[in-house]
Amino acid sequence: xxxxxxxxxxFISLGVSALAVYFFRRPIExxxxxxxxxxxxxxxxxxxxxxxxxxxxxxxxxxxxxxxxITQRVLxxxxxxxxxxxxxxxEVYRTIIESMQGLAWLLLAFFVIALIAFVIVRIAxxxxxxxxxxxxxx
Numbered sequence: 001x002x003x004x005x006x007x008x009x010x011f012i013s014l015g016v017s018a019l020a021v022y023f024f025r026r027p028i029e030x031x032x033x034x035x036x037x038x039x040x041x042x043x044x045x046x047x048x049x050x051x052x053x054x055x056x057x058x059x060x061x062x063x064x065x066x067x068x069x070i071t072q073r074v075l076x077x078x079x080x081x082x083x084x085x086x087x088x089x090x091e092v093y094r095t096i097i098e099s100m101q102g103l104a105w106l107l108l109a110f111f112v113i114a115l116i117a118f119v120i121v122r123i124a125x126x127x128x129x130x131x132x133x134x135x136x137x138x
Contacts, residue, residue: 001083002069006061009095013060016099017053024107025049031114035121048110052103059102060095 028048032041069083081087 002066005069005083005088005091006066009061009066009091010057012092012095013057013099014053016060016096017056017103020056020100020103020107021049021052024052028110031111031118035114035117052106055102055106056099060099062094062098065094066091 025045029041029045032044032048035041036044068081
């Protein structure tokens, strides 16, 4: 039963991560293309998609929380909790929420850093145009 719960939480967090990649693909690619203005932006976007999957799965599948279903506590006489339907619903809900929370933090950090980079690029463009010499007319 524990192995099934582990597999279910893994696939649910994988699905939540895939949905995040699906919904944020265009904004991520547009932002990276604008900031980097090079072919390397596609490599960075693929890396960010990979990071989304890693953060989503690692946030959603909480091994230290699932250990309570297989390990009895040493210092107390409490029995190992039973994996009944109510616990399954709670673990599935917790997996979805924790995956979304981890992804929200990752995407917030990305968009804040991207905003700072965008401002730097805009300032460089403005100062770059101001320093260009005007062509002489004959």
